[in-house]
Amino acid sequence: MFTPTPNFAEWIKPPIEDAWFLTGPTASGKSRVALDLAEKIDAEIISVDSMAVYRGMDIGTAKPTAGDRERVPHHLIDLVDPTSEYSVSQFVVDAHVKADEIRSRGKRVLLVGGTPLYIKTLFCGMFLGPPADWDFRAAVEADVAEFGIESLRKRLEQVDPLSAFKILDGDVRRMTRALEVAKITGKPLSHWQNQFEQVQGPTSCKCFALAWDRTQMHSRVNHRVDSMFHRGLLDEVKSLVERFGTLGRTASQAVGYKEPIEFLKGTVNEKEMVEKVKAHTRQFVRRQEIWFRSMPTIQRVPVASESDLDKAANQIVEQFS
Numbered sequence: 001m002f003t004p005t006p007n008f009a010e011w012i013k014p015p016i017e018d019a020w021f022l023t024g025p026t027a028s029g030k031s032r033v034a035l036d037l038a039e040k041i042d043a044e045i046i047s048v049d050s051m052a053v054y055r056g057m058d059i060g061t062a063k064p065t066a067g068d069r070e071r072v073p074h075h076l077i078d079l080v081d082p083t084s085e086y087s088v089s090q091f092v093v094d095a096h097v098k099a100d101e102i103r104s105r106g107k108r109v110l111l112v113g114g115t116p117l118y119i120k121t122l123f124c125g126m127f128l129g130p131p132a133d134w135d136f137r138a139a140v141e142a143d144v145a146e147f148g149i150e151s152l153r154k155r156l157e158q159v160d161p162l163s164a165f166k167i168l169d170g171d172v173r174r175m176t177r178a179l180e181v182a183k184i185t186g187k188p189l190s191h192w193q194n195q196f197e198q199v200q201g202p203t204s205c206k207c208f209a210l211a212w213d214r215t216q217m218h219s220r221v222n223h224r225v226d227s228m229f230h231r232g233l234l235d236e237v238k239s240l241v242e243r244f245g246t247l248g249r250t251a252s253q254a255v256g257y258k259e260p261i262e263f264l265k266g267t268v269n270e271k272e273m274v275e276k277v278k279a280h281t282r283q284f285v286r287r288q289e290i291w292f293r294s295m296p297t298i299q300r301v302p303v304a305s306e307s308d309l310d311k312a313a314n315q316i317v318e319q320f321s
Contacts, residue, residue, distance in 0.1 A: 011129050013092050016099060016122045017204045019109040022316075023048070023292065024210030025217055025285040026114055027224040029309045031064055033210065034112040036313035038072040041110065044102045045074045046095055048113025048122070051254045053079040053086045056240050059233045060256030062224070075102075082251035083244050089128050092121040116291040123297075127192040129177070130184045140176045155179065160188035208316055209292045210309075211300040217289075218282055225256075225278045234260050234273075255280045 022037060024030050038045055047053075051061045055078045064074050075098045080086050095118075099109045111122065144152050149170060156175050157164040163178040181189040212220065237260035240247060252261060256277055263273040292298055299319065301312055 012125060012127055013096060013121070014125045016096060016109075016111075018103070019099060019111055019122075019205050021048075021119070021122075021205060021207040021298070022110060022112045022210075023114050023119060023207075023298065025212070025288045025292075026281055027062075027220040027285070028114075028210040028212055028217065029303065029312075030112055030114065030210060031062065031068070032309055033312045033316075034110065035064075035068060035072055036310075037316055038110050040313055040317050041108050043072075043108035043110035044105075045072055046098050046102075046109060046111045047074060047076045048095075048111050048115055048118045049077075050086075050088075050091070050115040050118055050250070052077045052113070053091075054082040054084075054251050055080065056236070056243070057082055057251060057254070057257065059228050059231055059236050060254065062228075081244065082240060082247045085248055085250055088117055088121055089126065091118055092126045093128070095122060114288055116288060123295075129181050129189070129192070133180055133184065136180055136183060137176055140179065141172075144172060152176070152179075160190055162190035163188060166190075205297075207295075207297055208299040208301050208319075210312065211292075211302050213304065214289075216304065217285055221281045221285060222278050225274065225281060228256065228277075229274060234263070237261060238264065255284055 020037070020041065020043060022030055022034050034045055037043070045064075049061065051057060052063055053076060054061075057063075063077060068074070069077075076091070076094055079094075095111070102109050111119075113119070140152065149172060152172065152175050153164060153169070156167070156178055159182045160178050164175070167174045167178065178189040181187075181192065185192070233256065237257055240257075241261065241264060246252070247257070247261070252258060259268070259273045259276040259280070262268045262276075263270060268276065292300075301316060301319075303309055303312060
């Protein structure tokens with residue numbers, strides 16, 4: 001039986017071109033500045049937020065309001081229920097599709113958000129890999145049922161030791177995918193992924209990040225969390241749990257949702273819940289800031305006050321247009 005030679009090029013998404021990026025830590029004021037900037041450059045906004053794709057998760061993700069979306073079109077928001085999984089590979093494909101649609105309307109593309117992995121896929125491109133081989137996956141699943149997960153890990157260590165080192169114990173799905181890619185392409189998954197490790201950013205893109213002083217950022221995070229609970233975050237999580245039962249793996253681990261779920265289970269009290277959300281958000285902000293500093297192509301836009309946020313869009317346009 002004739003088997004066509006795989007076309008590896010079809011499995012690779014290149015970096016996005018001819019777009020504007022606005023990023024920055026959580027609670028830095030991105031959404032506010034983005035609306036002003038989009039109007040000034042005649043753009044539509046593509047969300048670069050891994051949690052905003054989930055329907056019903058509104059307050060904890062600080063989604064743009066209905067009024068904001070009417071003012072400027074937003075894309076890649078409210079795509080799936082929180083019981084579903086939405087992968088980074090889905091995101092990069094969807095972002096390219098939306099970017100092409102926006103350009104076809106004669107508009108500029110403005111990517112707004114603070115999820116580092118999502119930004120990286122747009123900066124570097126991504127190896128999406130071949131489609132699933134369901135017969136192979138069924139065979140692996142049968143082997144795991146008979147011989148256990150440890151046998152799967154040992155098999156992967158022989159084929160792709162770097163992937164075996166990176167993938168967490170018990171993550172059968174990712175280990176199976178790594179074996180599948182090696183079988184189909186003849187090269188380990190880590191080989192394909194390493195081609196996209198150099199984070200440079202397309203020269204045709206304009207990329208900038210809002211930059212606050214660390215103390216001010218912590219204050220903004222604390223204020224934002226208090227505001228979210230005041231606006232009904234706990235009731236939002238209760239409603240999601242009542243509607244869906246157990247949320248999906250990604251949605252249930254999101255900062256601002258994981259902690260209220262713990263509260264509803266009785267494992268933390270209300271004060272501990274709020275303080276955990278603040279602490280976990282500050283930790284995420286630190287990781288974001290470290291990543292932004294590692295990106296030489298992202299221009300920092302210093303902000304120190306609310307009035308600076310009001311001026312940020314003008315400053316960006318003057319600097320980058």
